[in-house]
Amino acid sequence: MAFLRQKIMVQCKKQPFGWIFISRMIGIICFLIVIVLANILSHYVSNPVFQSGVSFLNGNFWFLMLIAIIIFIGDLFGSLQFPLNLPGPIIKAIGSVLGIAFILKAFQWVDDVAATNISQGFLPLSFLITPLVFIIVLACGYYEIMRQLWWIPRAEPDVGVHVVHQISPNEPEAQVTDTKSWEDIGMEFRLMLYDLFHRFRQEIKRK
16 A cells, blocks of 8 residues: 555656656757758859758747647646646647647648648648647546546545654744645645545445
């Protein structure tokens, strides 16, 4: 049981905010380096396909940066504690839709270079795929939030075990404050969900 609890806690553990910020910034910087190198090589490589590809990237540079920034912001929100992470799935879903729009542009570029009709076959499907991807990304994001809210209270030690701290005469008493942090609010919400599901299961077993 202890191993199962430890495994669940590892699965539900979020990446730190600083680690996500640095890793995503490194990804954006690497993308900028690739664009700069491609433009430098375009002065030395006379291949028409390569020249067309560089022109395509330059023409969609700000669109790609917009997609990267939106996903970057969505990941930052996702690394926060509940309820500050609620906008994360919506932002990621918007970034996914913009990513599909870029893929459609890429297919149109392939049609221009290779004289194919890939984009013509993908365009009708995009009207079905785009809302479907938006819903899937949105549902998966909120499912992950609910999974963390549900599993973390179950993975914690039993509430019945109380730890009593004895204050020594030389130890100053901590000031009592009614101010609650977002972590306290999120923990109370997780405990409320756990209690709700626990009572619901008990009512089902009684029937």
